[in-house]
Amino acid sequence: EAGVAQSPRYKIIEKRQSVAFWCNPISGHATLYWYQQILGQGPKLLIQFQNNGVVDDSQLPKDRFSAERLKGVDSTLKIQPAKLEDSAVYLCASSLDLSGYGYTFGSGTRLTVV
Amino acid sequence: GQQVMQIPQYQHVQEGEDFTTYCNSSTTLSNIQWYKQRPGGHPVFLIQLVKSGEVKKQKRLTFQFGEAKKNSSLHITATQTTDVGTYFCAGGFGNEKLTFGTGTRLTIIP
Numbered sequence: 001e002a003g004v005a006q007s008p009r010y011k012i013i014e015k016r017q018s019v020a021f022w023c024n025p026i027s028g029h030a031t032l033y034w035y036q037q038i039l040g041q042g043p044k045l046l047i048q049f050q051n052n053g054v055v056d057d058s059q060l061p062k063d064r065f066s067a068e069r070l071k072g073v074d075s076t077l078k079i080q081p082a083k084l085e086d087s088a089v090y091l092c093a094s095s096l097d098l099s100g101y102g103y104t105f106g107s108g109t110r111l112t113v114v
Numbered sequence: 115g116q117q118v119m120q121i122p123q124y125q126h127v128q129e130g131e132d133f134t135t136y137c138n139s140s141t142t143l144s145n146i147q148w149y150k151q152r153p154g155g156h157p158v159f160l161i162q163l164v165k166s167g168e169v170k171k172q173k174r175l176t177f178q179f180g181e182a183k184k185n186s187s188l189h190i191t192a193t194q195t196t197d198v199g200t201y202f203c204a205g206g207f208g209n210e211k212l213t214f215g216t217g218t219r220l221t222i223i224p
Contacts, residue, residue, distance in 0.1 A: 035214075042120075042202050042214035043157065056211055091156060102147070103212070105156040 002026065004106035006092050012112045018080035021109045024073070025094030031055075033103065034067055034077050035091040043091055049075065082113045116141065118205040120215030128223050133190040135218035137203035144208040146179055146186045151217070152199040160188075195222050 005024040013019050025032050031050050035043035046065065048056040051072035060067070064083070069075040079086055089110050093103040119138045127133050137146065145164045149157035161170055163179035163186060170177045176189045190197055200219045204212040 042204075042217050044214070045211060048211060101162055102159040103149075103157075104159065108156050 004092055004094055004104050006090075006106035006109055008109055009107065010110050010112075012114060013082055015084055015113050016081040018078065019082055019111060020079075021077045021090050021092075021111075023075045023077070023092030023106060025075070025092070026104055028096070029094035029104075030072070030097055031095045032069055032075050033093040033095075034075070035093060035105075037089045037091055037108070039088070046077070079111075082111075084113050087111055087113045116205070116207050116213050118203060118213050118215040120203055120218055122218055123216065124219050124221070126221045126223060127193055129195060130192050133193050133197070133220055135188050135201050135203075135220075137186045137188075137205070137215050139184050139205050141207065142183050143205045144183075145206040146183075147204045147206070147212060148177060148186075148188055149202045149204060149214075150199050151202065155199075157202060190220075193220070193222055195224065198222050 004026055007022050011019055033048050034046045036046050037043045046060045047067045049069040052069050065079055067077045077090060089108040091108045092106045095103050121136050125133055145162055147162045148160040150160055151157045161177050163177055166183050167181045168179040174191045178187045186203055188201055198220060200217040202217045203215040206212055
């Protein structure tokens with residue numbers, strides 16, 4: 001089966017600019033997650049969707065980060081304006097349902113804010 | 115908050131030696147998952163443990179879930195160069211959300 005697709009693979013922006021990441025989960029996977037992984041750390045959950053509804057966004061910095069999952073399939077994560085500390089790999093993952101068994105991660109987008 | 119601690123942070127072993135990483139939570143977990151992340155790659159799901167005291171094996175890898183469901187370990191027997199990477203545990207706290215540990219980076223000395 002096709003994996004979780006993410007784009008772009010790399011992005012370099014200046015602070016205060018905006019950026020958007022795209023994710024297409026595995027077909028049929030109802031649950032989609034966005035994680036932030038700072039170098040040397042474990043992934044940190046930003047937001048979790050079940051179909052097109054938000055299940056958990058408690059760790060999403062809502063003053064600058066936003067995410068949507070229209071039609072319950074593709075998702076986009078946006079940062080506006082970006083800060084230096086946003087430099088990280090942004091990972092999208094999906095799973096069949098809310099049981100959370102065995103996430104499948106995409107290859108991630110490496111963001112560098114200069 | 116819900117935290118999952120993992121030790122050691124780094125481990126360097128000679129090829130053929132064994133390797134173990136440990137994961138601890140201050141609160142009871144509903145399940146624990148293990149992931150492997152190769153350098154420059156993304157986390158890849160290895161296994162999920164759900165039952166108290168559960169032990170599962172995958173070839174040279176042995177996964178254990180503690181009796182109190184607050185700790186877990188991953189043991190690799192006779193490491194090979196293909197085992198290089200960072201191993202993460204991720205704890206489920208009954209709310210369908212996983213909290214990842216800090217990871218153990220394994221390097222192999224040929």
